[in-house]
Amino acid sequence: MAGLGGGAAVGEQLPGKSAHCQAEFAPAPATFAGAGSDTSSIAAIPWRQFFADPRLVGLLDTALQANPDLLIALQRVEVARANVRIARGALLPRVDAGASVSVDRFPPNGTRGPNTTNDGRAIPTPTTDYFLGLSSAWEIDIWGRLRSRRKAAIARLLATEQGRRLVQTALVAQVASLYYELLALDTQNEVIGKNLRLQERALEIVKLQKLGGRATELAVQQFTAQLLRTQSLQAVVNQSIIRAENEINRLLGRYPQPIRRGRPIREQELPAVVVAGLPSTMLLRRPDVQRAELELVATRADVSAARAAFLPALTLSPYVGLNAYKSSLLFATPSSLALGALANLSAPLLNRNFLKAALSQATAQQQAAYYGYQQAVQTGFQEVTTSLRGVENYRRVYELQAQEVVALTKAVEISNDLYTASYATYLEVITAQRSALEAELNLANTRREQFLLLIELYRALGGGWSATPGSE
DSSP states (O other), rough: OOOOOOOOOOTTTOTOOOOTOOOOOOOOOOOOOTTTTOOOOOSSSSSHHHOOOHHHHHHHHHHHHHHHHHHHHHHHHHHHHHHHHHHTTTSEEEEEEEEEEEEEEOOOOOSOOBOOTTTTTTTTSSSSEEEEEEEEEEOOSSSSSHHHHHHHHHHHHHHHHHHHHHHHHHHHHHHHHHHHHHHHHHHHHHHHHHHHHHHHHHHHHHHHHHHHTSOOOHHHHHHHHHOOOOOHHHHHHHHHHHHHHHHHHHHHHHHOOOOOOEEEEEEEOOOOOOOOOHHHHHHHHOHHHHHHHHHHHHHHHHHHHHHHHTSSSEEOOEEEEEEEEEEGGGTTTTTTTTEEEOOOOOOSSSSSSHHHHHHHHHHEEEEHHHHHHHHHHHHHHHHHHHHHHHHHHHHHHHHHHHHHHOOOOOOOHHHHHHHTTTSSSSHHHHHHHHHHHHHHHHHHHHHHHHHHHHHHHHHHOOOOOOTTTTTT
């Protein structure tokens, strides 16, 4: 693959791969299993167009502006950008402005300290020394150690930006999934409410039949128990709605408040055809894969810097300023003008264990980054394949369950008619009602699962991030 970090095909020698890496990974498949070779992908669709519900789009807009995790990720990008400036600054000479005053008293019989100026004048004791000027220190990057650090900092900046995109894709998927879960819970609540009305009516009928001698107290208690069970189920669904609303509000960075919904989930449209594109496109779009590849580039630069640390370092230290033993003579130029330069060439000789440990650490981190890259690639394939097949399978599940709901709804009507005509028992009526309720609830759950799988596929393919925060 051709990534932001100048990557290679999966399984080939990658930039930053250490010679110590023994594990070899099989090349990635050219296509997703059962997906064909269509190059188009739903991941290329901007999220504002992928999610057609205006209510959901509004929630996503708010989340991308105020979500705490995304705001933290943005600050991490700024930290990485500052690190790049630091690494670049290390290549330039450092210039310091300084002023100093010192006082020394030298004994008459001593050998330390000057007693005359450069032009032969006697220096009084105690002696003052004034300096005002500029000093500099500049490490000449002969072996590329500083340039390697700068390269690593730039790669980590790009990796941090991919981390921001990763947070954004996860955020978009989380908010959208919770929104459709909320719609599914609304549908379940509606189904339960409808069944409660039917069960209340059935209980009234069986009580009247008991008064007429056509039903027993056992039948009344069975219908009452079923009604109570459905009421408790409604309370559970109501609590789930509160939980989902509060979770969405947390992701939006705000305190609990009602979430405005669009059309019911059964009226929300699913795409007739879902295309995943090619794995190469997925690898280029997935932020976690790109981040892992850039981290690999950064660790390779770290290894280069650690190796260069064993070589001699050349540092230039010039200075220029005004120097005098009296403050009144400090600005008497050119007599007070002082110039100097020092070239220092140093190399580690003893106690090199620290540098060896740093090199071993960088090498191990490089290997870990390589394995992390392979793990990100394999995770991407697993997520895409699972979601892609899930979208297809649950489309069939929904069709079959819809037919089941129709059949069981008719069964409830028939059982009620037969019970009224004394051709069916109350247990058959209760069983029919319970089966119809469960089927309708399962149908709502399946519809929700369809949307969740589609959202997960969109995220797994690398959809949901924008080039700049808050825009598309």
